[in-house]
Amino acid sequence: xxxxxxxxxxxxxxxxxxxxxxxxxxxxxxxxxxxxxxxxxxxxxxxxxxxxxxxxxxxxxxxxxxxxxxxxxxxxxxxxxxxxxxxxxxxxxxxxxxxxxxxxxxxxxxxxxxxxxxxxxxxxxxxxxxxxxxxxxxxxxxxxxxxxxxxxxxxxxxxxxxxxxxxxxxxxxxxxxxxxxxxxxxxxxxxxxxxxxxxxxxxxxxxxxxxxxx
Numbered sequence: 092x093x094x095x096x097x098x099x100x101x102x103x104x105x106x107x108x109x110x111x112x113x114x115x116x117x118x119x120x121x122x123x124x125x126x127x128x129x130x131x132x133x134x135x136x137x138x139x140x141x142x143x144x145x146x147x148x149x150x151x152x153x154x155x156x157x158x159x160x161x162x163x164x165x166x167x168x169x170x171x172x173x174x175x176x177x178x179x180x181x182x183x184x185x186x187x188x189x190x191x192x193x194x195x196x197x198x199x200x201x202x203x204x205x206x207x208x209x210x211x212x213x214x215x216x217x218x219x220x221x222x223x224x225x226x227x228x229x230x231x232x233x234x235x236x237x238x239x240x241x242x243x244x245x246x247x248x249x250x251x252x253x254x255x256x257x258x259x260x261x262x263x264x265x266x267x268x269x270x271x272x273x274x275x276x277x278x279x280x281x282x283x284x285x286x287x288x289x290x291x292x293x294x295x296x297x298x299x300x301x302x303x304x305x
Contacts, residue, residue: 190300193292196231196246197304199256207304209236213292214276224264226250232272232289245269 133144275287
């Protein structure tokens, strides 16, 4: 209930009152503003809340929009889940592919040394390189114990899937790749800091690789 002013005496009176209790003048009912149909421009029935001309029902339209919004949200959520699954699957495939490269590198080393020597460290890099000799997509750097002390080998996979097993005694064209990786991983004291994206494998991961090779 709201209070309005009597048009005759100016006293406040309920908007529901038929006459002013002070002066007795008749109170005209408040004018109800007509609601226009957005579809055809006709007046919407204030009681049934439906357009008298075209049958437009704002309640049904609102429910329809709500259902449509929920459907869109459901579709978007499903798409996000599918994308997350695909990204996870691709990451898993790439991780397994990287592991297989490390295993192959260790097998090459084992074949050369007539058995897998003690491995000190393994570094891997997924950086891609366009070069006149090798357009590589994956590299494995292995430090191992030899009769002369610590030795090293570099295993490279190129875009075509061809592999290169490089040691310090390889020809100059290939051994230069090993020298570059030495600088990337360890730097040069007082001249270069380590650079490049190289990941060092944990001791437990190396143990798993050795199990697969041996």
